Amino acid sequence: MRFDKCAHSYDANAAPQRAFAARVAGFIQIAPGEGVLELGAGTGALTRHLSVIGGANIHATDASPAMVSLGRAAIPAVRWSELDAFQGPVPRAELQVSSGLLQWADEEACVLRRWKAALVPGGRMVHAVPCEPCLSEWRAIIQESPVRWRDENGWCRVFAGAGLRVRRRQFWVDSVVFPSALDMVGAMHRSGITGRARLGPGRLRQAMRTYDDRHRGPRGVVATWAWLAVEAVPE
Numbered sequence: 001m002r003f004d005k006c007a008h009s010y011d012a013n014a015a016p017q018r019a020f021a022a023r024v025a026g027f028i029q030i031a032p033g034e035g036v037l038e039l040g041a042g043t044g045a046l047t048r049h050l051s052v053i054g055g056a057n058i059h060a061t062d063a064s065p066a067m068v069s070l071g072r073a074a075i076p077a078v079r080w081s082e083l084d085a086f087q088g089p090v091p092r093a094e095l096q097v098s099s100g101l102l103q104w105a106d107e108e109a110c111v112l113r114r115w116k117a118a119l120v121p122g123g124r125m126v127h128a129v130p131c132e133p134c135l136s137e138w139r140a141i142i143q144e145s146p147v148r149w150r151d152e153n154g155w156c157r158v159f160a161g162a163g164l165r166v167r168r169r170q171f172w173v174d175s176v177v178f179p180s181a182l183d184m185v186g187a188m189h190r191s192g193i194t195g196r197a198r199l200g201p202g203r204l205r206q207a208m209r210t211y212d213d214r215h216r217g218p219r220g221v222v223a224t225w226a227w228l229a230v231e232a233v234p235e
């Protein structure tokens with residue numbers, strides 16, 4: 001993924017992620033005064049909703065300096081820091097949250113085990129991830145993907161494998177319309193979620209033509225986006 005490079009074009013190209021972040025914020029249910037550590041906060045799609053909850057004490061972090069600088073400018077009331085959430089320890093917190101981060105880890109259960117170790121006694125975590133059938137139409141055409149895809153139960157097994165008990169979970173699915181497959185792929189690219197170019201230009205063009213043929217409706221091409229939020233506590 002190319003988040004630091006694409007930080008300035010992320011907001012304009014991440015409408016699905018923003019829509020899910022708003023719902024994740026509603027799911028979290030912050031208690032007044034609760035200390036919240038947000039990981040992979042990006043430009044603050046989730047942070048901005050959490051920051052308006054009275055008395056919330058939020059520390060937003062991201063590995064990308066460009067994302068942190070944009071987030072800080074957009075939501076200055078919150079404390080911002082650069083933090084790689086997949087390497088080394090994360091700060092202790094009563095509540096740890098993220099939206100659209102955990103799926104980027106190579107070893108999700110190892111990462112969750114380290115995050116669990118940073119919860120204060122009685123603490124909880126809410127992490128939200130894209131989930132099957134997110135982008136399934138595109139993945140039916142292009143099998144290569146920068147992330148490992150799981151359904152709801154698969155994600156719950158990852159949490160259980162890290163010694164976490166899932167207390168609540170919520171799944172959302174949206175149909176997102178783009179004018180064409182080229183616009184859809186362009187938005188993914190400009191949001192930074194695509195990795196190193198793996199397909200040659202010929203194969204990419206062919207894949208977009210196939211997508212347009214299969215998924216064009218009256219308003220453009222349709223893509224399924226699906227997101228899962230999980231609240232978990234140490235076993």
Ligand SMILES: C[S@@+](CC[C@H](N)C(=O)[O-])C[C@H]1O[C@@H](n2cnc3c(N)ncnc32)[C@H](O)[C@@H]1O
Nearest residue numbers: 003040041042045062063064084085086099100
């Ligand atoms: C899909 S964006 C989600 C951003 C934001 N939470 C949202 O909902 O729009 C993923 C974010 O995770 C960050 N990220 C990726 N790897 C990371 C890591 N190892 N530690 C912390 N942040 C990371 C990226 O810089 C990017 O801002």
